[in-house]
Amino acid sequence: xxxxxxxxxxxxxxxxxxxxxxxxxxxxxxxxxxxxxxxxxxxxxxxxxxxxxxxxxxxxxxxxxxxxxxxxxxxxxxxxxxxxxxxxxxxxxxxxxxxxxxxxxxxxxxxxxxxxxxxxxxxxxxxxxxxxxxxxxxxxxxxxxxxxxxxxxxxxxxxxxxxxxxxxxxxxxxxxxxxxxxxxxxxxxxxxxxxxxxxxxxxxxxxxxxxxxxxxxxxxxxxxxxxxxxxxxxxxxxxxxxxxxxxxxxxxxxxxxxxxxxxxxxxxxxxxxxxxxxxxxxxxxxxxxxxxxxxxxxxxxxxxxxxxxxxxxxxxxxxxxxxxxxxxxxxxxxxxxxxxxxxxxxxxxxxxxxxxxxxxxxxxxxxxxxxxxxxxxxxxxxxxxxxxxxxxxxxxxxxxxxxxxxxxxxxxxxxxxxxxxxxxxxxxxxxxxxxxxxxxxxxxxxxxxxxxxxxxxxxxxxxxxxxxxxxxxxxxxxxxxxxxxxxxxxxxxxxxxxxxxxxxxxxxxxxxxxxxxxxxxxxxxxxxxxxxxxxxxxxxxxxxxxxxxxxxxxxxxxxxxxxxxxxxxxxxxxxxxxxxxxxxxxxxxxxxxxxxxxxxxxxxxxxxxxxxxxxxxxxxxxxx
Amino acid sequence: xxxxxxxxxxxxxxxxxxxxxxxxxxxxxxxxxxxxxxxxxxxxxxxxxxxxxxxxxxxxxxxxxxxxxxxxxxxxxxxxxxxxxxxxxxxxxxxxxxxxxxxxxxxxxxxxxxxxxxxxxxxxxxxxxxxxxxxxxxxxxxxxxxxxxxxxxxxxxxxxxxxxxxxxxxxxxxxxxxxxxxxxxx
Amino acid sequence: xxxxxxxxxxxxxxxxxxxxxxxxxxxxxxxxxxxxxxxxxxxxxxxxxxxxxxxxxxxxxxxxxxxxxxxxxxxxxxxxxxxxxxxxxxxxxxxxxxxxxx
Numbered sequence: 059x060x061x062x063x064x065x066x067x068x069x070x071x072x073x074x075x076x077x078x079x080x081x082x083x084x085x086x087x088x089x090x091x092x093x094x095x096x097x098x099x100x101x102x103x104x105x106x107x108x109x110x111x112x113x114x115x116x117x118x119x120x121x122x123x124x125x126x127x128x129x130x131x132x133x134x135x136x137x138x139x140x141x142x143x144x145x146x147x148x149x150x151x152x153x154x155x156x157x158x159x160x161x162x163x164x165x166x167x168x169x170x171x172x173x174x175x176x177x178x179x180x181x182x183x184x185x186x187x188x189x190x191x192x193x194x195x196x197x198x199x200x201x202x203x204x205x206x207x208x209x210x211x212x213x214x215x216x217x218x219x220x221x222x223x224x225x226x227x228x229x230x231x232x233x234x235x236x237x238x239x240x241x242x243x244x245x246x247x248x249x250x251x252x253x254x255x256x257x258x259x260x261x262x263x264x265x266x267x268x269x270x271x272x273x274x275x276x277x278x279x280x281x282x283x284x285x286x287x288x289x290x291x292x293x294x295x296x297x298x299x300x301x302x303x304x305x306x307x308x309x310x311x312x313x314x315x316x317x318x319x320x321x322x323x324x325x326x327x328x329x330x331x332x333x334x335x336x337x338x339x340x341x342x343x344x345x346x347x348x349x350x351x352x353x354x355x356x357x358x359x360x361x362x363x364x365x366x367x368x369x370x371x372x373x374x375x376x377x378x379x380x381x382x383x384x385x386x387x388x389x390x391x392x393x394x395x396x397x398x399x400x401x402x403x404x405x406x407x408x409x410x411x412x413x414x415x416x417x418x419x420x421x422x423x424x425x426x427x428x429x430x431x432x433x434x435x436x437x438x439x440x441x442x443x444x445x446x447x448x449x450x451x452x453x454x455x456x457x458x459x460x461x462x463x464x465x466x467x468x469x470x471x472x473x474x475x476x477x478x479x480x481x482x483x484x485x486x487x488x489x490x491x492x493x494x495x496x497x498x499x500x501x502x503x504x505x506x507x508x509x510x511x512x513x514x515x516x517x518x519x520x521x522x523x524x525x526x527x528x529x530x531x532x533x534x535x536x537x538x539x540x541x542x543x544x545x546x547x548x549x550x551x552x553x554x555x556x557x558x559x560x561x562x563x564x565x566x567x568x569x570x571x572x573x574x575x576x577x578x579x580x581x582x583x584x585x586x587x588x589x590x591x592x593x594x595x596x597x598x599x600x601x602x603x604x605x606x607x608x609x610x611x612x613x614x615x616x617x618x619x620x621x622x623x624x625x626x627x628x629x630x631x632x633x634x635x636x637x638x639x640x641x642x643x644x645x646x647x648x649x650x651x652x653x654x655x656x657x658x659x660x661x662x663x664x665x666x667x668x669x670x671x672x673x674x675x676x677x678x679x680x681x682x
Numbered sequence: 683x684x685x686x687x688x689x690x691x692x693x694x695x696x697x698x699x700x701x702x703x704x705x706x707x708x709x710x711x712x713x714x715x716x717x718x719x720x721x722x723x724x725x726x727x728x729x730x731x732x733x734x735x736x737x738x739x740x741x742x743x744x745x746x747x748x749x750x751x752x753x754x755x756x757x758x759x760x761x762x763x764x765x766x767x768x769x770x771x772x773x774x775x776x777x778x779x780x781x782x783x784x785x786x787x788x789x790x791x792x793x794x795x796x797x798x799x800x801x802x803x804x805x806x807x808x809x810x811x812x813x814x815x816x817x818x819x820x821x822x823x824x825x826x827x828x829x830x831x832x833x834x835x836x837x838x839x840x841x842x843x844x845x846x847x848x849x850x851x852x853x854x855x856x857x858x859x860x861x862x863x864x865x866x867x868x
Numbered sequence: 869x870x871x872x873x874x875x876x877x878x879x880x881x882x883x884x885x886x887x888x889x890x891x892x893x894x895x896x897x898x899x900x901x902x903x904x905x906x907x908x909x910x911x912x913x914x915x916x917x918x919x920x921x922x923x924x925x926x927x928x929x930x931x932x933x934x935x936x937x938x939x940x941x942x943x944x945x946x947x948x949x950x951x952x953x954x955x956x957x958x959x960x961x962x963x964x965x966x967x968x969x970x
Contacts, residue, residue, distance in 0.1 A: 656969055657969055665784060665893055675791040700883055706900070707907075712897060733877070761954045782894075784889070788886050814926065823930050832934075
């Protein structure tokens with residue numbers, strides 16, 4: 059058990075180190091294979107852990123393994139400890155599995171890039187960091203993994219470092235995440251002050267129940283989760299993060315890292331349950347995000363940005379569920395979302411790959427005719443995203459809405475907004491499908507499409523897309539409330555739900571959600587396929603993404619810039635600069651005077667020595 | 683009687699010591715200065731013997747008066763006749779005056795100290811055994827109580843040897859005049 | 869102890885030391901300065917050995933030998949520098965070497 063846990067965590071790290079140390083001695087292809095094989099090795103180890111847990115009684119499924127105490131300060135001791143329980147094993151399976159698939163896809167996608175080795179080293183580093191995040195048995199180690207996924211995300215967004223926009227996007231992501239990391243760390247300080255430990259069960263047990271402290275702790279954790287998961291108001295980095303290579307967008311900015319916030323809330327659910335206001339805030343912010351992102355996604359013209367906004371929107375659903383206390387539903391949606399969102403990104407990646415890196419949907423029009431397999435994959439992903447029976451999203455999203463329906467008046471508001479979001483999802487998802495994958499190919503697509511040896515892409519990419527298509531189709535059947543619920547049964551001992559929808563709620567939500575999705579699809583069909591209208595000139599406010607970037611620019615950048623400038627002009631130059639130059643001049647003139655004592659004559663130095671000796675003698679005589 | 687002979691020997695040795703020291707300082711030709719220093723070292727060795735320092739005296743004659751001074755003479759011979767036109771320092775006279783003054787002050791102070799402490803512990807030397815100052819006892823001290831000083835000294839010697847080699851090699855490599863000559867020949 | 873008391877040795881050593889110091893401060897040839905330094909070191913050695921006799925302990929002699937070793941090192945380096953100067957045809961006059969003037 060312990061061995062499997064450690065192997066799962068350390069294999070990707072070994073891969074990173076090997077690729078880094080190997081340098082140009084390893085061929086580009088070899089680095090890709092090292093990365094792929096080690097990640098699948100991690101997945102195998104995770105499967106072993108899962109199997110062992112499965113064979114145990116449901117109350118005995120928590121295992122902690124500590125290698126050593128890596129930080130010890132006074133009475134506080136923090137071990138390098140890994141936790142294996144139902145929740146972390148589920149995350150390990152998702153992370154390692156999806157990562158393995160996407161890295162395998164990268165074998166084809168990144169083939170021929172200048173710096174494949176660097177790419178695969180970063181990817182392995184990311185997998186290691188993410189596994190550390192989900193496997194750690196105390197919050198401090200979790201924070202370490204949290205920071206390291208931020209680092210790998212930064213490195214991979216800025217992978218095309220010769221592109222200025224990529225570097226800027228990487229910086230933006232890093233700064234936004236740093237804000238979240240800071241609030242996260244502050245929450246940990248409070249928590250360790252209150253409880254004296256950060257190990258999961260003990261810290262939760264001793265945490266303050268209610269009151270301002272509990273609220274502050276939960277708020278700090280929520281800040282970290284919001285930044286990492288790109289939720290309002292710390293969401294602006296995610297669309298820009300699409301500057302990274304498409305597999306990165308699929309892995310980090312859709313399937314795994316951005317869902318870390320959801321994992322954090324579920325993992326620390328006790329802390330959130332101690333702070334009702336923050337819990338409601340999380341649900342509210344998630345709902346606001348899902349609506350806002352759905353609206354903005356309607357008008358974006360970059361295929362990856364549309365999917366990025368859709369990611370924000372879907373994570374909004376997860377926050378909604380986690381905030382309401384429907385933890386298993388949040389985790390279930392996290393899992394299905396990892397499959398179908400990775401599928402969407404990778405299918406889009408096939409298109410981008412085949413069309414010389416073009417991402418503007420106006421120029422990609424009608425490419426589906428040229429790439430039928432990709433079209434099938436993208437269609438499956440979209441259906442799953444919209445939540446059409448029997449694809450995965452139908453089961454997971456509608457359950458979240460059912461939980462909202464069962465949560466009183468606040469839940470009803472969220473339910474209505476969530477349903478509007480479902481309609482928007484259908485609209486923007488099938489806007490993409492209809493524009494890009496139906497109709498006659500645009501001149502651009504015809505001209506620039508070039509097949510890969512007669513196929514739509516290398517085998518490594520096609521196979522991965524196929525596997526994810528299958529997963530997106532069948533994964534939903536793990537849980538079909540109220541008929542059966544394998545995920546809930548698995549997770550409930552770790553995170554007992556606060557809200558259990560009745561079967562009436564379930565049926566209503568399923569039906570309404572399905573209808574809303576179909577309505578969205580119908581409207582999209584009417585607007586973009588049947589009438590084949592030109593892509594309409596969108597509302598400016600949506601195109602400017604609700605002016606968040608501009609707002610932050612004015613509120614934070616401009617003001618601090620102004621403050622810094624005025625401080626520089628009024629304080630630094632006259633006060634500090636002036637006094638320092640005065641000091642410097644004093645020293646230099648003093649040194650010039652002293653320098654005259656340096657005659658350069660050895661004899662004068664010898665005389666000085668002898669004189670000193672004479673004086674010393676006198677001193678000794680007198681003192682004696 | 684024995685006491686009288688010791689006094690006589692002491693006076694001769696002390697006189698030779700001082701005279702040769704003055705010679706070192708005053709001779710124009712460094713060659714004579716070096717020879718004079720050998721005399722000084724020999725006279726000092728005699729004084730060491732009177733103070734029961736047989737081993738040190740032998741070392742003084744063999745190592746100092748022999749090896750080190752031979753090196754001096756060799757260097758002086760290598761550099762050739764460079765007897766100075768004005769051996770004494772020129773420059774500001776206050777330097778010379780200050781030097782003499784400082785020397786005199788040092789001397790005066792030492793004599794004052796000695797005078798103040800007459801009749802004290804200084805005039806009652808301890809009784810010593812026969813083996814005092816023998817190579818065996820000095821060597822034992824070196825390898826027991828003063829082992830660290832011994833090792834440090836040996837490292838200093840090693841560093842000095844390396845330094846000597848480096849200085850010599852360095853001068854040869856970047857000597858501009860010789861390089862020019864070599865160029866002319868080539 | 870036969871012969872003169874320790875005071876005589878101290879005075880003799882002081883005289884030697886002052887002579888050597890004068891040589892260092894007044895002569896211009898680096899060779900002679902080096903020789904004068906040797907005189908000063910030997911004056912110190914004389915004191916070490918005299919006091920070693922006075923106290924009846926041999927530690928002073930041990931240190932006199934150490935001083936001799938250090939003096940030998942100093943001679944090696946000093947002579948090396950003088951030889952280097954001589955090879956470059958620099959005039960052997962310490963007053964001319966004034967690059968350190970402030």
